[in-house]
Amino acid sequence: MNVLICGVGGQGVILFSDLLSSAALSVGLDVKKSEVHGMAQRGGSVNTHVRFGPKVHSPLIEVGTADLVVAFEMLEAVRYVHFLSETGRLLYDTYRLDPLPVKLGMVERPDDDELESRIRARAAEALEVNAFGKAVELGNQRVQNVVMLGAVSRHLELPKRAYLQAIRNNVKKKYVDLNLMAFEAGAELAG
């Protein structure tokens, strides 16, 4: 299974992929996950690759072979859509976070309709998930990633308890309940 996750530095892309990969590990699969730290995390475009199955070699997904692309921001969805396989599925948050050059008025961002039509033209299946909105509703925008994880769980074969355990093992104690709620909310959004 090849899952590519993309978004903007600071959106919790890395924690999302940690949770997903530890869920896959806990059911006995081989797992590889790749991410990048440092400069790229400072508000730049961020992506992580998670691969699991009986045996995984490359930590990177080859373009055109992702079963799932998960995008935390719409522009980033378009940036990584070419990783999808012919039958791959895209889950994307309609949340919008303009890059600095756009904010400074140096370049134009294609409008949301154009982004959406580009997505539709490329992805065999594309589903909107308003994870950011749901997170704000839950009182903490930082759980956008775990809302998204809940939604993603509906599109993968891993058992629910594996995700819940991953959340308990990886999230700071005082945030566990909030994150479990976020996960359920996300699963509902996609269900």
Added chain:
Amino acid sequence: MSRKLLSGDEAIARGAWEAGCRVAAAYPGTPSTEILEALAEYKEVYCEWSTNEKVALEVALGASLTGARALAAMKHVGLNVAADPFFSAAYIGTHAGLVVVSADDPGLHSSQNEQDNRYYGLAAKVPVLCPSDSQEAKELTKLAFEISEEFDIPVLLRITTRIAHSRTVVEPAEREERPLKGYEKKPSKAVMLPAFARLRHVDLEARYDRLREYSEKTPWNRVEKGSSDVGIICDGVAYQYAREVFPDASFLRFGMVNPFPSRLVRDFAALVRKLFVVEEVDPFIELHVKALGLEVAGKDKLPRWHELNPERVRSALVGEARPDRTKPEEGLPNRPPAMCPGCPHTGMYFALQNQKVIVGGDIGCYTLGALPPHNGMDTCIDMGASITFAHGADKALGDSDERRRIAVIGDSTFFHSGITGLVNVGYNRSDVVTIVTDNSTTGMTGHQEHPGTGRTLKGTEVKPVDTAALARACGIDKVVEVDPYTVKQTRKVIRTVLKEPGPAVIINRRPCALLIGLKDPPKAVDLDKCTGCKTCISLGCPALTMQDGKSMIQATVCVGCGMCADVCPKEAIA
């Protein structure tokens, strides 16, 4: 023990701990930083953030020579800083095992170059080990300690970003306690006077010959037999990509790439019809294979720059045209990294705008000030080069150019290699103005402590170095401090200092907003007062944008630092 998902960095830390390592030193640097962060969690290992990589390697060598297994970790360019002790350490050798980790960064995810540090092994005659996943990273770390003791030599463990920052499955084991070996003074081995060093060089060559034999026989350099059509020689993560693209080929994979096992390669070449070398960046293996007179394809097909990945290996060596659906969408705005909301560097760069200056820049989060809207840097060369560049420019330009020569340097960078440059300014007298952006942390690499923060890696409270007093002791009489959140005041101070002759230091003091988790109530724009002059926009804060001719603050992004309110000429932000 149950399987764990560990990054390559964490696996190296685990391996060092299991191998009984007692002392570890590093200076942070992506992608190596997490090695010491993980190792510091184990109470049996003394760990420190040294002031720079040369210091770290010498600390580790000191521990090794006095009988403790020791490790030094750094990013690839860190080994340039530590190159001096690295070469001497090869002559001197070790007492207890000494492992040097170099984390190279093909693809320049977070670096100023993509040098290939396997060459350091060749140049210093030091064995080089190169894991291809986290489990191997752990095992090879342990092996490195063994080799280091058996052959009386430091061992270079060379990883790359994809090894350092990929999490793969690891089987943990128990720690093997390694008591101190007992120290005995041995000047002929450890005092590199020419007379002793001459003999140590001869000895090093003998040790290196024995290592070459070891490299021929170690199970870490092994053939995986597949089809006899294609044979692939590779090391590190390149093995994983090649395996993916050529599932049926025969493989010769190196876990130890230096010294080079020539016989093994010759024998492998005889097994296959076509020989490929798949390696990242430089043709290091290929060079050796070609020296054997063997016909091989490598960098004539594969790129010599940037990271490899499965599609790059496939398109170079298989040559199939990629279907259109796998090509990236065009015409999208880039999303370069940017300074965070509330970043004190923003205020400093705003204050510098429109000044007549030539700016020697340095490395850290503040390097992002080189980009629009600040365009606030003329150079960024290597750590510490801001002050020395400015000094050289000042000596060259003299009165011929009215732009003041200044340096912008972070606090951690200042301790790493800025101090010697500042002493040079004081001693050789130039008019350089040095701005130290003191945000109380090593920001770029993820908030490590440093001598100015008052805490060590292990969490001990210590007396912080007084940067202002230090600058004065370096011979700089004019030292002022400002708070970059009071942007206009900062600009006033900078302007005044720039007008006066003589060297000066301006310390911009305000902690990193991420470090302290700043989240004050967001600011808002009073649309009646805002004239759309864009003054606030030129702070380059990610929370600010223009909407319908007025400035707008994105409340979910804003952390309430108030710099925009400070600079607004119409007092339209509160």
